[in-house]
Amino acid sequence: MSPARPPEGARTEAAGGEGLAVRWDVAIRKRLSGGGRQFELNVAFQSDAQRIVLYGPSGAGKSLTLQAIAGLLKPDHGHIRFGGQTWFDAAAGINQAARNRRLGYLFQDYALFPHLTVQQNIGFGLQRGWLNPGARRGSEAVQHWLQAFELGEMAGQRPHQLSGGQRQRVALARALVNQPQALLLDEPFSALDPALRGRMRDELQALLDRIKLPMLMITHDPEDLARFGEHRLLISSGTISR
Amino acid sequence: MDAAWIALALSLKVAGCATALNLVLGTAAGFALARLRFPGRELVDALLTLPLVLPPTVLGYYLLVLLGKRGWLGGWLYQHFGIQLIFTWQGAVLAASLVAFPLVLKSARAAFEGVEPQLEQAARVLGLGEWAVFFRVTLPLAWRGVLAGVLLAFARALGEFGATLMVAGSIPGRTQTLSVAIYEAVQAGQDDTANLLVLITSVTCVAALLLAGRLAPARSAAT
Secondary structure, eight states: OOOOOOOSOOBOTHHHHSSSOOSEEEEEEEEEEETTEEEEEEEEEEEOOSEEEEEOOTTSSHHHHHHHHHTSSOOSEEEEEETTEEEEETTTTEEOOGGGSOEEEEOTTOOOOTTSOHHHHHHGGGOOSSSOOOSSOOOHHHHHHHHHTTOGGGTTSOGGGSOHHHHHHHHHHHHHTTOOSEEEEESTTTTSOHHHHHHHHHHHHHHHHHHOOOEEEEESOHHHHHHHOSEEEEEETTEEOO | OHHHHHHHHHHHHHHHHHHHHHHHHHHHHHHHHHHOOOTTHHHHHHHHHHHHHSOHHHHHHHHHHHHSTTSHHHHHHHHHHOOOOTTSHHHHHHHHHHHHHHHHHHHHHHHHHTSOHHHHHHHHHTTOOHHHHIIIIIHHHHHHHHHHHHHHHHHHHHTOOHHHHHHHOOOTTTTOOHHHHHHHHHHTTOHHHHHHHHHHHHHHHHHHHHHHHHHTTTHHHHO
16 A cells, blocks of 8 residues: 555646655645634644644644645635645635545544444545445455454444444544545544553554555644654644744 | 315325425525525524414415416416416425425424534545535435424425415315315315314324334434
8 A cells, every 4th residue: 555646636836847846835824713712823834754743732723724734624825735736825726625635534533424334434435426335345445454454343333333443443444545645633542542542553653654654643642742743843822833 | 985085195196296395495405504604594594484383374375476377476487388376286285395394494404413514524535526425424314304304394294274275275186185175074064074084184194203203313323
């Protein structure tokens, strides 16, 4: 499972002549208001690192940043570029839909589809069109990830029947089966109990070592920062301070 | 006695068409109110819920004003297509739809609001377009609530009297539905016919309510 070829998409001119563009180039601003509260997100960073950790307290704007990168939140100003592709550029009027950015996104509480089995969840993104994958048929890629994460016996079960660790594995498999260009992780271990947290951290590290996929994680856990933070970014009150 | 079964068949046809109409329109409106943010959203919700509290005669009057030969919609339809809705079973369908519409709207809106938006976002990141997200994630998670509302609407449409009588009249075999036939039977002193019609209506409505009740509470267990 290697990081897939970059898709056709908008590319910056810089990617042509002057060698390879930086992997991540993010500079976004977004003003949010709601419930009588105002929040100003103003995040900018560039990085060539394989593993980036965005670290900060809750309410600092970490999740908003991740959502903007994934295309789930539209910033007011700025740009988001990845490996020479422009996903968002307010000045140029570019805003690629989330479905075209080919990213793997691990949600904090996994966001598994409760009406589908483990196998259907994993194969969800492989199936195009208006119908969900059938309960019986699992493609080769789905079978591969079921085996790799030792989920074979749970293939026909629903998410609510799984343990926390198994849910996370299903969510990871569902993200990876699409061969994303990068993996976005939103507080990946916070939903787990402490004993399991250590083990899943080891699992994720081993997986990332194997598949060499660029990764961007947001967390408020210092242990995650120490383990995965090849490039560390600190965020507070909507701004990156280092 | 044959008249009773003709009235039942007509009622089922009218209620069935009205329910099909509401399934599409009520679901769409419920989804829009649950997901779209626009100014005046609650006002739109209140206006669309009005048929629930207005007297059916008022709704019937509105429909007459709208659909009559001199109404702006009725006049246009008559001039361009020769279509006349007043005193037809199609007119009865419109009356029944209007009266039952809020039941679908309310249930559908609540059902769609119960669907975790993050699940839809997960589907988008996994490469799905908006229609696919709706049919593969949103609707499967909301359909029980939607269907419960649709069954309530069917029962309501089946029992519709006031608006139907004003718009479609009471032409035996053509626009005389069960509830209108009951009224006529009682007026004419035909107690046997009235008893049978009342029994048929009651049984059908109880069945629809039981089914709706079975579907509605199970929704939380499925999500």
